[in-house]
Amino acid sequence: xxxxCFLTLFFTLTLQAQIQINGIITDSxxxxxxFATITTSENNNTITDVDGxxxxxxxxxxxxxxxSYIGFQTKTIALLNSKTFYAVSLVQQTDDLKEVVVSNENPxxxxxxxxxxxxxxxxxxxxxxxxxxxxxxxxxxxxxxDSIDGRIDSSASYKNLDKKIINIDSSDYKFxxxxxxxxxxxxxxxxxxxxxxxxxxxxxxxxxxxxxKQPIYEVxxxxxxxxxxxxxxxxLFETKYENPISSSAPSSYNYKLLDTVSIRGRDTYMIYFKxxxxxxxxxxxxxxxxxxENFAVAKAVMRVKGVxxxxxIHEFEYIPKEKxxxxxxxxxxxxxxxxxxxxxxxxxTIQFDGDVEENFEPRKKVASDFTYxxxxxxxxxxxxxxxxxxxxxxxxxxxxDDAAKKPENxxxxxxxxxxxxxxxxxxxxxxxxxxxxxxxxxxxxxRKIINGFYPIGPVDLDLKKIISYNNYEGFRLGLGGITNxxxxxxxxxxxxxxxxxxxxxxxxSVGSGVLLDKYTNTWLNGYYTDDxxxxxxxxxxxxxxxxxxxxxxxxxxxxxxHYTAWKANVQTKIIPKTEAVFELAxxxxxxxxxxxxxxxxxxxxxxxxxxxxxxxxxxxxxDFMQTPTGRTESDKRFPRxxxxxxxxxxxxxxxxxxxxxxxxxxxxxxxxxxxQKTSLLLQAGYAxxxxxxxxLYNTMPNNLTKETVIQRITFAGRNSFETMFFNEFFSSQYxxxxxxxxxxxxxxxxxxxxxxxxxxxxxxxxxxxxxQHVGPDYKTLDKGFFESGIELNKIFKGFGLGGFYRYGPNQxxxxxxxxxxKISYVLDLxx
Numbered sequence: 001x002x003x004x005c006f007l008t009l010f011f012t013l014t015l016q017a018q019i020q021i022n023g024i025i026t027d028s029x030x031x032x033x034x035f036a037t038i039t040t041s042e043n044n045n046t047i048t049d050v051d052g053x054x055x056x057x058x059x060x061x062x063x064x065x066x067x068s069y070i071g072f073q074t075k076t077i078a079l080l081n082s083k084t085f086y087a088v089s090l091v092q093q094t095d096d097l098k099e100v101v102v103s104n105e106n107p108x109x110x111x112x113x114x115x116x117x118x119x120x121x122x123x124x125x126x127x128x129x130x131x132x133x134x135x136x137x138x139x140x141x142x143x144x145x146d147s148i149d150g151r152i153d154s155s156a157s158y159k160n161l162d163k164k165i166i167n168i169d170s171s172d173y174k175f176x177x178x179x180x181x182x183x184x185x186x187x188x189x190x191x192x193x194x195x196x197x198x199x200x201x202x203x204x205x206x207x208x209x210x211x212x213k214q215p216i217y218e219v220x221x222x223x224x225x226x227x228x229x230x231x232x233x234x235x236l237f238e239t240k241y242e243n244p245i246s247s248s249a250p251s252s253y254n255y256k257l258l259d260t261v262s263i264r265g266r267d268t269y270m271i272y273f274k275x276x277x278x279x280x281x282x283x284x285x286x287x288x289x290x291x292x293e294n295f296a297v298a299k300a301v302m303r304v305k306g307v308x309x310x311x312x313i314h315e316f317e318y319i320p321k322e323k324x325x326x327x328x329x330x331x332x333x334x335x336x337x338x339x340x341x342x343x344x345x346x347x348x349t350i351q352f353d354g355d356v357e358e359n360f361e362p363r364k365k366v367a368s369d370f371t372y373x374x375x376x377x378x379x380x381x382x383x384x385x386x387x388x389x390x391x392x393x394x395x396x397x398x399x400x401d402d403a404a405k406k407p408e409n410x411x412x413x414x415x416x417x418x419x420x421x422x423x424x425x426x427x428x429x430x431x432x433x434x435x436x437x438x439x440x441x442x443x444x445x446x447r448k449i450i451n452g453f454y455p456i457g458p459v460d461l462d463l464k465k466i467i468s469y470n471n472y473e474g475f476r477l478g479l480g481g482i483t484n485x486x487x488x489x490x491x492x493x494x495x496x497x498x499x500x501x502x503x504x505x506x507x508x509s510v511g512s513g514v515l516l517d518k519y520t521n522t523w524l525n526g527y528y529t530d531d532x533x534x535x536x537x538x539x540x541x542x543x544x545x546x547x548x549x550x551x552x553x554x555x556x557x558x559x560x561x562h563y564t565a566w567k568a569n570v571q572t573k574i575i576p577k578t579e580a581v582f583e584l585a586x587x588x589x590x591x592x593x594x595x596x597x598x599x600x601x602x603x604x605x606x607x608x609x610x611x612x613x614x615x616x617x618x619x620x621x622x623d624f625m626q627t628p629t630g631r632t633e634s635d636k637r638f639p640r641x642x643x644x645x646x647x648x649x650x651x652x653x654x655x656x657x658x659x660x661x662x663x664x665x666x667x668x669x670x671x672x673x674x675x676q677k678t679s680l681l682l683q684a685g686y687a688x689x690x691x692x693x694x695x696l697y698n699t700m701p702n703n704l705t706k707e708t709v710i711q712r713i714t715f716a717g718r719n720s721f722e723t724m725f726f727n728e729f730f731s732s733q734y735x736x737x738x739x740x741x742x743x744x745x746x747x748x749x750x751x752x753x754x755x756x757x758x759x760x761x762x763x764x765x766x767x768x769x770x771x772q773h774v775g776p777d778y779k780t781l782d783k784g785f786f787e788s789g790i791e792l793n794k795i796f797k798g799f800g801l802g803g804f805y806r807y808g809p810n811q812x813x814x815x816x817x818x819x820x821x822k823i824s825y826v827l828d829l830x831x
Contacts, residue, residue: 022055023086035287036069037259108255108271114295115245122296123230130196133382136414139375141185145176182426186210190414194390204399206406210427215404217627221634224332225312229300241284244273264318267292296325309335332375394576396623458487465496471558474502490515507531521630522572532560536698541581541615561694562590573631580616586653595775597692610655615644639668659689675744684735693773697731699763716822723787723806723820730778731765757791783809800824
C-alpha cells in the first residue's frame with residue numbers, strides 16, 4: 001500500500017512538473033510595459049514588473065501564453081519545450097476597455113474612491129469581531145547559479161616542465177559552486193495569529209534558523225511587510241509609505257486602469273498606481289486587483305525600486321459566507337536595485353558589494369549582485385468569529401519556550417511541500433559552518449558590544465567603565481562587569497572600580513541579583529556604592545543604558561558630591577507595556593564644593609538620606625515580544641511616558657530631612673515618508689520639603705565659563721542647553737521643552753552627506769526657600785530660558801558642527817556670550 005501511494009505520488013509529480021520561463025514585454029518602440037498580464041492556457045496568470053520583465057513557473061502541459069495590456073492588442077504565443085526566454089512586443093490600439101468605464105473622471109480613480117469608501121466593510125480587522133489563522137513562513141537568501149558567469153581565472157607554476165601549483169582566483173566561480181549546492185541563509189517559522197478587541201497577536205509555535213541553535217529573536221520580530229493591506233501606512237522592510245488606498249491617497253498617487261482579470265472565479269479591476277512625486281525612489285508603485293462587486297482588494301503587488309528593489313505581494317481567498325477576501329499568501333522579495341554602493345541588511349546577512357570610487361563607471365556585474373532574499377508565507381486553518389480568548393493580549397509577539405526545539409515531523413505537518421535537496425543541505429552545511437566559524441558566538445558578542453559589554457568567559461566586561469574624563473576627577477580609569485548566563489541564568493554579580501587621576505580617589509560598587517521570574521524579567525537586587533555624582537542631576541532609574549564611544553557632556557562637569565549608598569530594588573516588567581524599578585536606599589552625601597545646607601538654623605556639610613523610590617516607563621503604543629528569555633520591546637513607538645516618585649523616610653536609618661520629589665518625562669518622535677524626523681521632549685520636576693541643592697535640578701547646562709567663543713568650543717550634549725553655563729541656574733521646580741526637526745541627508749559628495757537639524761529649547765523654573773542654600777551664587781528660571789540652534793551632523797566620519805544662540809529674558813549683555821559652537825559626533829552602527 002505504501003509503495004502504491006509512493007508511486008502514485010511520484011507519477012502525479014512527474015505529470016505536473018513545473019518549468020520556469022522568463023521574458024520581457026515591450027511596446028513597438030521597445031519600451032517596457034510594466035504590470036502587463038500574462039496568462040497560460042491553463043488559466044494561471046502573473047504580471048510583469050516595473051521593467052516589463054517576468055519570471056513564471058508554469059505546468060509542463062501549458063502550451064500557450066496570452067499577454068494583455070490596456071490600450072494594446074492582446075497577443076497569444078506558443079510555448080516551445082526548448083525555449084525559456086520570451087520577448088513579446090505588443091501593438092498599440094486606439095480603443096479602450098469601455099466596459100470598465102464607470103464615470104466621466106479617470107475610471108481608476110473612481111474605483112479607488114469606492115475602495116476607500118468600502119474599507120470598513122472589506123477590512124477583516126474592521127468587519128470581523130475576531131478571527132484566527134496559522135501561517136507557515138520560509139525565508140531564504142540565495143542566488144540563481146545559472147545567472148552567474150562562474151569562469152575560472154587560474155594560473156599555474158612550473159618547475160622542470162612539471163606543474164606544481166594551481167592557483168584559482170575567481171570569487172564568481174566559488175560563489176556559483178556554493179549557491180548550486182545550498183542557500184546562503186534559510187529560516188522557517190510557524191505562527192498562530194489571533195485577532196480580537198482590535199488587537200492582533202502572533203504566537204510563534206516553531207522556528208528554525210540555519211546555523212543557529214537558538215533563534216535570533218530580532219529577526220523573528222523584523223517587519224518585512226504589513227500584515228494588513230488596509231493599514232493607513234503600508235510598510236515594506238521597516239519603512240512606512242502612504243497606502244494607495246488610504247483616505248488621503250488620491251492626492252498622492254496617480255492611478256491607471258490596466259485590465260480586468262478573474263481571481264478565484266470573481267471579476268476584478270486591475271489598477272496600476274504610482275506616487276506623484278517626481279523624485280526617484282519616492283514611494284510605492286504597483287497593482288491592485290479590486291473586486292468588481294464589493295470593491296475589496298483581491299490581490300496586491302506593492303513595490304519600491306531604488307537602492308534596493310523591494311516587492312511585497314498579497315494574495316487572498318474569498319470567504320462566501322462572510323462575503324470577504326481574507327489574506328492567504330504573502331511574498332516578500334529584495335534584490336539589488338540601480339546602485340553600486342555596498343548594501344548590508346539584516347545585520348549583514350545579505351551583503352551586496354559595490355564600487356565606491358568617485359565618478360565610477362557602470363561596472364560589470366559580479367556574483368553578489370545576483371543575491372536576493374525571498375520570504376513566502378502561506379496561511380491556513382482560517383477561522384472567523386471563533387470567540388477564542390487571546391492570552392496576554394498586550395503582547396504583539398509571543399515565542400513559545402519549545403519553538404526552537406520542534407522535531408522534524410512538526411515541520412512536515414506544516415510545510416506546503418517538502419524541503420528540496422538544496423534546502424536540506426542548507427541546514428546541514430550552515431549548521432556545520434556556524435560551528436566551525438563560531439557565527440552564533442560572534443553574533444552574541446556583537447549584541448553585547450552594542451549595549452556596552454564585551455564577554456570574557458562567564459563575565460561581561462563593562463566597556464563604559466574603562467576610561468572617561470571630567471573636570472573634577474580628571475581621567476577616570478576603571479574596570480567593571482557583570483556575570484552572564486555562563487555563570488548562572490538565575491543569579492548575577494556585578495561591580496566596578498575606578499580611580500580619578502585628578503582627585504586621586506578610588507571609587508567602587510558591588511552588587512548582586514537573583515531572578516524571581518524570567519518571563520517578566522523580575523530581579524531582586526542589592527548594591528553598595530562609594531562614588532561621586534554631578535549635583536542637581538536628574539537620573540531616571542528606568543532609563544535604558546545607552547552605550548557611547550564617548551559621553552560628551554560629563555567632560556565639562558566640575559561640581560560633584562560624594563556619596564556612599566546601600567540600595568535594594570526590584571526590577572520588573574510585570575505590568576503590561578511597562579518597565580519599573582522599586583527601590584529602598586540609605587545614602588550618605590558629602591558635597592565636594594563650597595556648600596552648606598541650612599535646615600532649621602543648623603548648617604549641614606554632609607547628611608544622610610533614607611528614601612523610597614518608584615520609577616516606571618510606560619510605552620502604550622509600542623509592540624512587545626515575549627521570548628523564552630524574557631520580555632523585550634520589539635517595536636519602539638511614541639509617545640512614551642516616564643514617572644518617578646521619591647519620598648524620604650523620616651526617622652528611618654538616621655535620615656536627616658523630610659522631602660518629596662516627582663519627576664516626569666514624555667518623548668515623541670514622528671518620522672516622515674520624505675526622510676525627515678521631528679522629535680519632542682517634555683521633562684519636569686517638582687521637589688518639595690527640605691531638599692539640599694545636590695538633589696535639586698540644574699536643567700542640563702553644557703557651556704564652559706571661559707572668555708571667548710573659541711575657548712568654549714566642546715562636544716554637544718544630546719538634550720542639554722548648549723548656551724547655559726554650568727551652575728548658572730538651580731530650581732526646586734522646573735519644566736523643560738525641546739523640539740528638534742531633522743531633514744533628510746543632503747548629498748554633497750559621495751562620502752559627505754550631512755543632515756541638517758533645527759533645535760529649540762526652553763525652560764522655566766522656581767526655587768523655594770533659597771535661604772537654605774549657603775555658598776554658591778546662582779540664578780533662577782522664573783522668567784524662562786530660551787535657545788535655538790542649527791546642527792549639521794555627520795559631515796565627515798560621524799563628526800558634525802552646531803551653532804546655538806541664547807535669547808529672551810536671560811540673554812547676556814555681550815553678544816558673543818550668547819553664542820555657543822559645539823562639535824557633534826553620531827556613531828552609525830549600520831543597524
